[in-house]
C-alpha cells in the first residue's frame with residue numbers, strides 16, 4: 001500500500017482472515033465513535049451492520065455524494081457474483097454466503113418491498129463454452145450456498161428456439177434482484193432511526209478525522225484511489241438504459257456484459273465493461289450496440305421506450321480490500337482504519353456480507369479496549 005502524502009505511516013495491516021486480537025484500541029469515555037467514509041451501498045451496509053452488532057457505537061457517515069449521486073444507486077442489483085479473484089476467495093465466499101443468507105431471508109418477509117428485493121428467474125447464454133455460463137453467478141460458490149435455485153442447463157433443442165444465436169450454451173436459474181435505488185433508501189432510514197448521523201463533506205485525507213473518531217471505515221469506492229493513494233483502484237465504465245417493458249418477466253444475461261434485468265418499474269438493459277475509462281458521458285455507440293444485441297435475443301424490446309439512461313464507474317481492483325490498517329499521522333496519532341472498497345461489479349451482491357465482517361472487526365476492537 002502506498003504511503004499517502006508523505007505524512008502517513010502504515011504501522012501494520014491485518015487482513016480479514018487474520019485475528020485482530022493484537023490490536024488495542026483506546027478511546028475516551030464509553031462510546032466508540034465510528035466514522036464511515038462513503039454513502040454508497042457499501043458504506044450504508046457497513047454502518048447499519050455496525051449499529052446492529054456494536055449497539056454502543058456512535059456512527060457517522062461522511063460522504064461527498066449521497067443517494068442518486070452514488071454509483072450504487074444506478075446499478076441493476078442483480079445478485080450475481082462474477083470476477084471474484086482467487087486471492088481472497090475464502091473471504092469472498094464468506095461475504096457471498098452472508099449476503100445470500102440475508103437477502104434470501106428478507107425476500108420472504110413483508111419488508112422485502114421496502115428493500116427492493118425479489119426473486120427473479122431467467123436465462124444465461126454463451127457462444128463460447130459452458131465455463132462462461134456456469135461462472136455467470138452460479139459456480140463461483142456452490143449454488144446451495146448462494147441460494148440459486150432451479151439451475152439447469154438448456155438442451156440444444158431449447159437453445160435453438162432462442163433468437164440472436166445460434167447459442168452454444170445456456171442455462172435457466174432463479175436468483176435475486178436487490179434493487180439498490182430502493183434498498184439504499186431503506187438502509188438510510190434504518191441508519192437514521194438507529195441514531196446515525198450524516199456529514200456531507202469531501203475528505204482530502206483521513207488525517208482530517210484524527211482525534212474526532214476512534215475507528216474509521218473506508219468505504220470510498222473509486223475515491224480510495226486518491227483518498228488513500230491506492231493506485232490499484234481503477235474505473236470500470238458501464239452504461240445502461242432503463243426501458244418501460246413490463247411484459248419482460250425474466251432476466252437475460254449474455255457473456256460480454258449484455259443483459260436485460262427487470263427491476264420493479266423498468267427493465268435495466270446494458271451494458272458495457274470498459275476498464276480505465278473515466279468518462280461519465282452517455283455514449284451513443286454503446287447504447288446502439290447493447291440495444292441491438294439485446295433486441296436480437298428478445299426482439300419486442302425494440303418497442304419499449306427508454307425512460308432513463310445512466311453511466312456509472314465500477315470501483316475496480318484486483319481484489320476487494322477488506323482489512324484493518326493502523327495508520328500513524330503527525331504527532332504520533334494513530335487511527336485504526338478498516339478498508340472496505342474495490343468491489344467492482346459485485347458491490348450490491350457483496351454489500352451485506354462485507355458489512356457484517358466490518359462490524360465483526362469493530363466488535364473485536366471494542367472488546368480489545
Ligand SMILES: Cc1cc2nc3c(=O)[nH]c(=O)nc-3n(C[C@H](O)[C@H](O)[C@H](O)COP(=O)(O)OP(=O)(O)OC[C@H]3O[C@@H](n4cnc5c(N)ncnc54)[C@H](O)[C@@H]3O)c2cc1C
Pocket residue numbers: 037038039040041042043062063064065066070071072073074075076077078079080201202203204219220221222223224227237238239240270271311312313314315341342343344345346347348349350
Ligand atoms: C452499470 C453498472 C451496473 C451494475 N450492476 C450491478 C449489479 O447488478 N450487481 C452488483 O452487485 N453490482 C453492480 N454494479 C456494481 C456496484 O454498483 C458497485 O460495486 C457498488 O455500487 C460500489 O459501491 P460503493 O459503496 O463502494 O461505491 P459508491 O456507490 O461509488 O460510493 C462511494 C461513496 O464514497 C464517497 N467518497 C469517495 N471518496 C470520498 C472522499 N474523498 N470524501 C468523502 N466521500 C468520498 C462517495 O461520495 C460515495 O458516497 C454495477 C455497476 C455499474 C456501473
